Amino acid sequence: MGGKAMTRNETHGIGSETETDGPQVKTLQAIASRHRVAAEQQTARFAAALRVAFGRMAADCPGLDATVQKVDIASTGLAEILDLIESGMFLALLEGRADTMGMIMTCPVVLAGVIEAQTTGAIGTDIPQPRKPTRTDAALVAPMIDAFLRLVDQRCADLPEADAVSGYVYGSYLDDPRPLGVLLDDRRYMMMRFRVSLGFGAKGGDWFLIVPETTTLSTESKPVEPEAAASRDWQAKLEAAVNCSEVTITATLARLKLTLTDALRLRPGDVLTVPDSALETLSLETIHHEPLGVGRLGQARGQRAVRLTADPGVLRDTTGAQHQRLPARIVPFSPPQAVFVPEQPQDTAPPNTVKDLAADSRAERR
Numbered sequence: 001m002g003g004k005a006m007t008r009n010e011t012h013g014i015g016s017e018t019e020t021d022g023p024q025v026k027t028l029q030a031i032a033s034r035h036r037v038a039a040e041q042q043t044a045r046f047a048a049a050l051r052v053a054f055g056r057m058a059a060d061c062p063g064l065d066a067t068v069q070k071v072d073i074a075s076t077g078l079a080e081i082l083d084l085i086e087s088g089m090f091l092a093l094l095e096g097r098a099d100t101m102g103m104i105m106t107c108p109v110v111l112a113g114v115i116e117a118q119t120t121g122a123i124g125t126d127i128p129q130p131r132k133p134t135r136t137d138a139a140l141v142a143p144m145i146d147a148f149l150r151l152v153d154q155r156c157a158d159l160p161e162a163d164a165v166s167g168y169v170y171g172s173y174l175d176d177p178r179p180l181g182v183l184l185d186d187r188r189y190m191m192m193r194f195r196v197s198l199g200f201g202a203k204g205g206d207w208f209l210i211v212p213e214t215t216t217l218s219t220e221s222k223p224v225e226p227e228a229a230a231s232r233d234w235q236a237k238l239e240a241a242v243n244c245s246e247v248t249i250t251a252t253l254a255r256l257k258l259t260l261t262d263a264l265r266l267r268p269g270d271v272l273t274v275p276d277s278a279l280e281t282l283s284l285e286t287i288h289h290e291p292l293g294v295g296r297l298g299q300a301r302g303q304r305a306v307r308l309t310a311d312p313g314v315l316r317d318t319t320g321a322q323h324q325r326l327p328a329r330i331v332p333f334s335p336p337q338a339v340f341v342p343e344q345p346q347d348t349a350p351p352n353t354v355k356d357l358a359a360d361s362r363a364e365r366r
Helices: 002-059 078-084 108-119 135-155 226-243 260-264 351-365
Strands: 067-077 090-095 101-106 169-174 188-198 203-212 250-252 271-273 282-285 291-300 303-308 329-331
Touching (some): 002 067, 002 135, 002 188, 067 078, 078 188, 090 135, 101 108, 101 135, 108 135, 108 203, 135 169
Antiparallel strands (some): 090 101, 188 203, 282 291, 291 303
């Protein structure tokens, strides 16, 4: 009897525990499902931004006619990346902030299509012959990579992945993949694989963007406070607006000091003579006359131009001479005239004339 009662109590206890935990399990499953859906939606927004960035870059290349069919985003290690490299791939190293390094990989078919579009303006359907990428290929592809990275910065600026994909520029290319194991850190990377179609389907292949992962990419990281997110968004927009504003820089050949009288005496045709060295040590200044650098006056495409000969803040020309204000002088074209000429009084007869008139009047009276 005691055993049966104990069994009955145990059975009752198990049943009550199951009934109690049932709603909790469903709540946890619902929360997990919402997080999973939110993560999938965020990944879809990120992939859409990458797709638009590549499309905008391709639209600026006549004849490329590229479309992105699919974007796959995955977390991978350095060993897996090295296994993806095949013969004839174009490998471009990217330089980021805080000495971080990324990479863009282009399959041989996509590389051939990009080169054909830039050289002939059209993409053929023939299969490219296996070959090793050259410096000429790098010179043609590098501007496209820089444009693509700038567009990625712009399109992903408001996304959580912005910290991971922004700030990269084209660094160099590798004709041999073997040094990659030494150049890149052995860490986790975010690999974005673009399945692209070129020339309305004439050619197709993969374009890879690979950057190091950051802690901000984790969907389970500490949530950002709304106030902090709004402040960061405002700062980003302010920085973008300031960076796009125009700045006026004045190229100054020489400076001279004049008295007010000399300045008022200037007439059309007067020549301001400056030293011959002024053409070689031209000063670039802000609107507040603060020097920014030293340049040399020249000509480019039929227009006046200035070639910088010293880094901003150094203020030394190519000869090592420090920049300073240059003397100048005025060579009048005609003799200067008085600044102020008083009006002459009414003409009066000279004394001798007055005496003569008085003598004539006395003679008449006589």
